Amino acid sequence: ERKAALAAATGPGATSDGHKVPLLANIGGPADVPAAVEAGAEGVGLFRTEFLFLDDSQNAPSEEKQVTAYRQVLEAFPEGRVVVRVLDAGADKPLDFLTPGDEPNPALGVRGLRTLLDHPDVLRTQLTALAKAAEGLPVYLEVMAPMVADRADAKAFADACREAGLRAKFGAMVEIPSAALRARSVLQEVEFLSLGTNDLAQYTFAADRQVGAVSRLQDPWQPALLDLVALSAEAAKAEGKSCGVCGEAASDPLLACVLTGLGVTSLSMGAASLPYVRATLAKFTLAQCERAAAAARAADSAEEARNAAQAVLSGE
Numbered sequence: 001e002r003k004a005a006l007a008a009a010t011g012p013g014a015t016s017d018g019h020k021v022p023l024l025a026n027i028g029g030p031a032d033v034p035a036a037v038e039a040g041a042e043g044v045g046l047f048r049t050e051f052l053f054l055d056d057s058q059n060a061p062s063e064e065k066q067v068t069a070y071r072q073v074l075e076a077f078p079e080g081r082v083v084v085r086v087l088d089a090g091a092d093k094p095l096d097f098l099t100p101g102d103e104p105n106p107a108l109g110v111r112g113l114r115t116l117l118d119h120p121d122v123l124r125t126q127l128t129a130l131a132k133a134a135e136g137l138p139v140y141l142e143v144m145a146p147m148v149a150d151r152a153d154a155k156a157f158a159d160a161c162r163e164a165g166l167r168a169k170f171g172a173m174v175e176i177p178s179a180a181l182r183a184r185s186v187l188q189e190v191e192f193l194s195l196g197t198n199d200l201a202q203y204t205f206a207a208d209r210q211v212g213a214v215s216r217l218q219d220p221w222q223p224a225l226l227d228l229v230a231l232s233a234e235a236a237k238a239e240g241k242s243c244g245v246c247g248e249a250a251s252d253p254l255l256a257c258v259l260t261g262l263g264v265t266s267l268s269m270g271a272a273s274l275p276y277v278r279a280t281l282a283k284f285t286l287a288q289c290e291r292a293a294a295a296a297r298a299a300d301s302a303e304e305a306r307n308a309a310q311a312v313l314s315g316e
Ligand code: PEP
Pocket: 046, 048, 088, 175, 195, 196, 197, 198, 199, 200, 246, 247, 248
């Protein structure tokens, strides 16, 4: 029965009453594209470009090498959306030649956009490669920065994109609570938000995502995390802009419904989760998702939030 339900659910992501929620894929490189296409992804919501930098621990990949890899991904989604995240080095993704090795708290140190602003040549090469890769293709390219803390970060990134001649939408990942709390301010500089709920949970709960002993606090059902998602989505709506989720939270079918109810405009996940999320979302109306979201936010723990949402959606 489960199999039949999954097979029946194809096509674009939507609630049962037709509220569209594009379902996109998280990929790490061209090798992940076939699975994304097979799962019916409407595009790529998070292209983690770190993989390109793993071959050589001392140098950034050449512009030419980057153009080739980006083009392979862009060509796979003609007319589709591809959201590329610029290099997120540092903390859980250290790179020898970019990441300071002497930080007492790497997750709170130079990582993500901070690394790139310290190495403008690396950012420039990546943005130029993206501009060249997209040339002449009908794809709808969006480029976003990891670890944006405030409006100044968003502006520095948007300026770098403009200087590189990139014709794309520029966005900011919301992974730091300050960016969620002041999302409208960040949105003065960029055209979209994408919530990285893995890091947003880490920084909201002061719980290192790599430390198993505090993994309880990494649960994306935590009501405090849902509040920050809601703030970001409401800010984007007020500014007439989009706010997606590309962290692990989007791959939990029930939570995907709650995120939709909070006002999130797209969901990006590993290809394997996509059919399940599509099938579950298609069972409920937007109003049901909104009620589930309100019930989850009214809870006092992740477990209560999950149970409350489940109760609403199963009609209890
Ligand atoms: C996140 O932090 O939720 C995210 C999508 O980025 P990454 O897991 O690559 O840090």
